[in-house]
Each structure stands twice: as C-alpha cells, then as structure tokens.
Amino acid sequence: xxxxxxxxxxxxxxxxxxxxxxxxxxxxxxxxxxxxxxxxxxxxxxxxxxxxxxxxxxxxxxxxxxxxxxxxxxxxxxxxxxxxxxxxxxxxxxxxxxxxxxxxxxxxxxxxxxxxxxxxxxxxxxxxxxxxxxxxxxxxxxxxxxxxxxxxxxxxxxxxxxxxxxxxxxxxxxxxxxxxxxxxxxxxxxxxxxxxxxxxxxxxxxxxxxxxxxxxxxxxxxxxxxxxxxxxxxxxxxxxxxxxxxxxxxxxxxxxxxxxxxxxxxxxxxxxxxxxxxxxxxxxxxxxxxxxxxxxxxxxxxxxxxxxxxxxxxxxxxxxxxxxxxxxxxxxxxxxxxxxxxx
Amino acid sequence: xxxxxxxxxxxxxxxxxxxxxxxxxxxxxxxxxxxxxxxxxxxxxxxxxxxxxxxxxxxxxxxxxxxxxxxxxxxxxxxxxxxxxxxxxxxxxxxxxxxxxxxxxxxxxxxxxxxxxxxxxxxxxxxxxxxxxxxxxxxxxxxxxxxxxxxxxxxxxxxxxxxxxxxxxxxxxxxxxxxxxxxxxxxxxxxxxxxxxxxxxxxxxxxxxxxxxxxxxxxxxxxxxxxxxxxxxxxxxxxxxxxxxxxxxxxxxxxxxxxxxxxxxxxxxxxxxxxxxxxxxxxxxxxxxxxxxxxxxxxxxxxxxxxxxxxxxxxxxxxxxxxxxxxxxxxxxxxxxxxxxxx
DNA sequence: TCCTCTAATGAAACCGGTTACATCTAGTCT
DNA sequence: AGACTAGATGTAACCGGTTTCATTAGAGGA
Numbered sequence: 211x212x213x214x215x216x217x218x219x220x221x222x223x224x225x226x227x228x229x230x231x232x233x234x235x236x237x238x239x240x241x242x243x244x245x246x247x248x249x250x251x252x253x254x255x256x257x258x259x260x261x262x263x264x265x266x267x268x269x270x271x272x273x274x275x276x277x278x279x280x281x282x283x284x285x286x287x288x289x290x291x292x293x294x295x296x297x298x299x300x301x302x303x304x305x306x307x308x309x310x311x312x313x314x315x316x317x318x319x320x321x322x323x324x325x326x327x328x329x330x331x332x333x334x335x336x337x338x339x340x341x342x343x344x345x346x347x348x349x350x351x352x353x354x355x356x357x358x359x360x361x362x363x364x365x366x367x368x369x370x371x372x373x374x375x376x377x378x379x380x381x382x383x384x385x386x387x388x389x390x391x392x393x394x395x396x397x398x399x400x401x402x403x404x405x406x407x408x409x410x411x412x413x414x415x416x417x418x419x420x421x422x423x424x425x426x427x428x429x430x431x432x433x434x435x436x437x438x439x440x441x442x443x444x445x446x447x448x449x450x451x452x453x454x455x456x457x458x459x460x461x462x463x464x465x466x467x468x469x470x471x472x473x474x475x476x477x478x479x480x481x482x483x484x485x486x487x488x489x490x491x492x493x494x495x496x497x498x499x500x501x502x503x504x505x506x507x508x509x510x511x512x513x514x515x516x517x518x519x520x521x522x523x524x525x526x527x528x529x530x531x532x533x534x535x536x537x538x539x540x541x542x543x544x545x546x547x548x549x550x551x552x553x
Numbered sequence: 554x555x556x557x558x559x560x561x562x563x564x565x566x567x568x569x570x571x572x573x574x575x576x577x578x579x580x581x582x583x584x585x586x587x588x589x590x591x592x593x594x595x596x597x598x599x600x601x602x603x604x605x606x607x608x609x610x611x612x613x614x615x616x617x618x619x620x621x622x623x624x625x626x627x628x629x630x631x632x633x634x635x636x637x638x639x640x641x642x643x644x645x646x647x648x649x650x651x652x653x654x655x656x657x658x659x660x661x662x663x664x665x666x667x668x669x670x671x672x673x674x675x676x677x678x679x680x681x682x683x684x685x686x687x688x689x690x691x692x693x694x695x696x697x698x699x700x701x702x703x704x705x706x707x708x709x710x711x712x713x714x715x716x717x718x719x720x721x722x723x724x725x726x727x728x729x730x731x732x733x734x735x736x737x738x739x740x741x742x743x744x745x746x747x748x749x750x751x752x753x754x755x756x757x758x759x760x761x762x763x764x765x766x767x768x769x770x771x772x773x774x775x776x777x778x779x780x781x782x783x784x785x786x787x788x789x790x791x792x793x794x795x796x797x798x799x800x801x802x803x804x805x806x807x808x809x810x811x812x813x814x815x816x817x818x819x820x821x822x823x824x825x826x827x828x829x830x831x832x833x834x835x836x837x838x839x840x841x842x843x844x845x846x847x848x849x850x851x852x853x854x855x856x857x858x859x860x861x862x863x864x865x866x867x868x869x870x871x872x873x874x875x876x877x878x879x880x881x882x883x884x885x886x887x888x889x890x891x892x893x894x895x896x
Numbered sequence: 897t898c899c900t901c902t903a904a905t906g907a908a909a910c911c912g913g914t915t916a917c918a919t920c921t922a923g924t925c926t
Numbered sequence: 927a928g929a930c931t932a933g934a935t936g937t938a939a940c941c942g943g944t945t946t947c948a949t950t951a952g953a954g955g956a
Contacts, residue, residue: 220913221913235913235914235915236914263913264913266912267911267912267913267914268912270912270913271914272914
C-alpha cells in the first residue's frame, strides 16, 4: 500500500515511527546512542514496512561501494574455480560484494570504451594476469584505485602489490627431471599466451634447465598454446601433421589444461604417454591426478593465491601497506606422465 | 588540483565548460539534443579533467543498478566454471555487472542476517539450486525482485522462470545401460546434497530403471555424496570399511565430481574400474573424458544453461515474459568406466 | 508583421541514505 | 543553586548524478 514505487525509504520509517531520519539512520548503523524506547519502535516499524536500506544511496553518501572487483581474461580454464573460491571466501567474510568481469585488454586499445570494472564500480580491484595492459594498470593506479595484481608483477618502478607463484625454479626442476631421470633431450615447450608472465618465467625455467645440461635451445620446439586445452590441441596437431617436423621425446605443456590437449593430440596420432612421449604440466589442477596417465606437474596453491590477493587488497583498503611481493611456493608433483612409475 | 577528494564531478565539468549540469548530463547520455559547439567544449573539458561519472549516483537517480547477481552454494565443483562462463558472457554483452556470492541458506535461518545479494544490490538474481530455500525465494519474489532459478524448479504455484537439465530420463537410461548391457544388479547410488533437486530426479531415474527390470530398491545401497569429490570419497570409504557391507557391482556417482572420489576410494581398496566395479557419473565435466578409465556419464550443457538463465533474466528486466520452464536436453555419453570398450 | 512551434539550455527538485551542527534535556560537581 | 557535561534527538546540507519544468531564441506560417 505504499505510494507509488514498491520501495520503502528511511523517511517512511521515520514518519511512521514518529522520529527523525537521523535517528533511524543512527539506529541502523549503531553509530550513535538511541534510547531504548525509540529503538524498539523503530525496529518494529522497520519490520512492519519490511524496510530494506537502499545500498546505492548509502554508497553514495559514504563514497564507499563495499565492493571489490575481479578482472579475469576468461573463465575457460579450471584454474579459475579455485582462484575464485579463494577470493570469494575472504570477500564474503569481510561482508563485501564481489564483482566479476572478463576483459581482453586489446578491445579497449583506445580509451573509448568504458572498462567493466573501475573506481566507479568498486573500492578496489584484483587484476589477473594480462586482463589489463601495464599502461592501463598505470592509469588506474594513478587515479589511486587500490589494486592487487594476480599472477603478474607490476611494470618496473610501479608500486603495486602482487601475488603470484614461483614459476621459474619449478619449471627448471621439472624439465631437469625429464632430462636427468628420463633422458629426454628434445622437449617441446608449449607456451602460454603471448606476453603472459607465468608463461614467460616457465620458459625461462625451461631454458635454464636446458642450459644446465648443455642442451642447445631449439626454436623449432617452441609452440604457442595459450594455456587452453583446445589451442594446445590444435597447435600440437598442426605441428605433428607437418611432414617432417623435428623429432621430440617430451612435451612441457605450460599448464595442466594444455596438457589435456596434448594428450589428445598425441593419442590421435598413436603416440603413447609416457612410453613414446613424456608430458608434464603446471598447476596441479583438480583433474591432474586422474588423467591417463596421471599427470606429472607442479602444484600451485591457486586457492591460496586468491586468498592472499584478497587479503592484501583489504589491507590496502584499510590503509595499511601490504607486502608488495608475495610469491607462493610451488612443488613438483611426480606422477606417471613423465615416465615415472606409480609413486 | 581539485579541491579535496580526487573525484571530479559533473558540476566541475559543467562549471569548467560554462554550461549547466543538465547539459553535461544530456551530452553524456545522448538523450536530448546538445548543440555542436557545446558538445565539443564539454567533451574537451571531460578529457582535460579525466572525468568519470560516478556509477553509484547514477544508479540512485535512475533506481537501476545495472547489475545482476549470481547466488551459488559454493565454488568447489568444476561444474561452476562453465556455468559462470555462460552467464558472464551474456551479462557483459548486455553491459551489465555481475555480482557473485555464495550462500548457505541455513545460515540465514532467521531473517536476522542480511543476504549477500538482493534488491538493494542488484536488478535481478540468478539463484542456483538450493542456495536459497523456497521460503526465501518466495520472499524475494513477493518483493518483485526479478529472478531466474538455475537447476531448480520453483515451489508449486510460484511463477518463477527456471532453467535446468533433464535429469530423470537420462539417469534412467544410464542405469538401464548398466543393467542391460553390463548385467549389473546391485548399483550403489551416491546421492547429492539433501533436498537438492538434481539429486532427487537422478534418484527417481535410478529407481525407475530398477523398476523397469524388476530389481528391488535396496536402501542399503544409497549413500550420501553431496556432489563433492571429497564427500563422495569419504562416504564410500566408510561404506567399504564396514566389515560386511552389502555386495555391489556398480556405482552411479551422482555427478562427475563425486565419481572422482569414487575412483579414488575404489582404487585404495584394490577394486578396479570397470572390471570389478562399474562407475558412471553425470555432467560430462571437462575432465570426464580424461579420467582413468574415461568416465561414462551424461552430458549436461552447463554453459548453455548459464546463458539461457541469463537471457531469461534480461527478458524479465526488459519487461517481457520469458519461458517459465526451460529444460535442456541431456545425452548419455558412453565411455569406458561402465565396462564398454573404446567407442 | 505577429504568432506559433520547436530546439537548446538552465534552475532546481529529486533519488535515499549519512552526518555536522544545533538544541534540549537531565545529571554531576562545587 | 548555578555552571558544566554528556546523552538523545531533530534540521538541513550533502553525496553526484537525472529530469521536470520554465525560459529563451530562432524558424516557419498566415
């Protein structure tokens, strides 16, 4: 039976309870004393009218959105589920809202289009890998928008907290394992997305391992995989169809998702894993232990990364300075796709 | 060099450009004619001041949040990645924001706590399975909050659009396959979460298939799995440790995630899949084809479900009445965990 | 030439909260 | 008793947009 719109405002409550809006507001927020009798009356009226405060108005008045944003490149990798779970956990614990958006930065090359997330939207942002370019990040940073980078380090000189995982040493160890234990000498590297940092450091680790053993780096063994199953599949397929492609005895898949594509492509041409080709991944995703054969990989504490990142962002919002660099340790997980027997 | 806060308002722009705020607003929204010279001046000033409109204020004035909410039970199943991907796709296409939250309804038993999502937050909500109770849903519905249910049908008589997948017929077919083709007679059913609808219909399908073949329903073969890998693992493990547990020759895992737990538990006691025990799942998750052995399951078009649900919600927001019931077809996918040979 | 109509613009109210400031009690101290 | 203080409440300005309504200028018609 309200006037027009279905929305009951604080003024309706105030009128009905015979008090001022200020008092109602104070009762709501418990930030100033309100006498017992009035409190009761207000509470009762609020229930009667089924009053729900309008978050928007509150946000405007407080200049605070109580919302943080998560910017991703896409959602087509199982990697994102644990990341999201970690983030959502601490965000909801803090009573905040979580805005999720994907963004391919090249779509916003010029400053024409509005970003899906920004200071108009959120109190702070979690930026995954290269969902934004360094330049775009710098712009947000210049406007003082609190940010934490995930799986990405800021451009040199830019002071933005980031959390990522140890890529290089782990990759090096992994490739070293292929060389030392399994005698591999011609290892294909399936890169991730171009300019992607994880991809970069995994390649550095790969090269380092080769170097350690005096194996020359061979550009023809480097393929583009984008950390996506289908892309990896297609890329390797194309490679294999090449009449005289270079010989190889192992594949470092870049990440676990790509490893699946690799498995597929190899199987289709009758190559067995690990007998004919050894395969290793990265992430230790939920499915890695259950592949055929179980995937040798590197465990990255993805959910923990999500939690750290969110925590750091909240520290930023609360005014304290979080750790600038957080690099979570990784751990090689030997299974059977590298040729090792059941552990 | 702004006064105090870092924020440039529409009034700053108006002053600087020598026009009224109304004109700037009109220019921004292109909803009323603004003369060429003024347009140019405004555009120039906006760039100079790096003006970004405050979404909150706009939302308040328009009583529209341009945001939709997705309410989930948790994020610990690979099922959610494709669902999210589908939803996020259409939401961002529409230029809307996507708020993601998890909610265990029993935490909000009394109306004490504020829901993470609601009319204060969003223009409409996508509600997954039992992230809300029927009663809670009814309350939101009574307040006219546009909603679409995902993997859940509304309480009888309640007119809320929903989108789900065909569960019963597919389950029946799957169990029938176990019985007819593989001669199974004692099939464990690993249920999903209590009161969960998918779980319910899958059980109905399971019972129907038994019935079709005159196999009596045996309560002792029904286990609680929650559609979660670890829970399924623990439940089956406990079952197996029981000194004289009833004999069985197959497991219908409820969903693919649970199937993984089943694989694990069986392997640990030395039972082979499919030689000793046949296992089937539901969802055809990304990893199903890559398990050892590849999982026989039912393909549910999860990403498509996400897209439909989002589309329907937008229809609701635009005032048109979407289909009330959308049931996506499912398809049995025969692989090897049921005992079939490579297809 | 005068009247009417339309396009372009501005002033001010409004969206629904918060809060600085003023006011009015009642209690405490000397 | 008088001054001072703390507690409880109300008034009104404010957050940063949108939009109604009024006003003005110029074009077209009789």
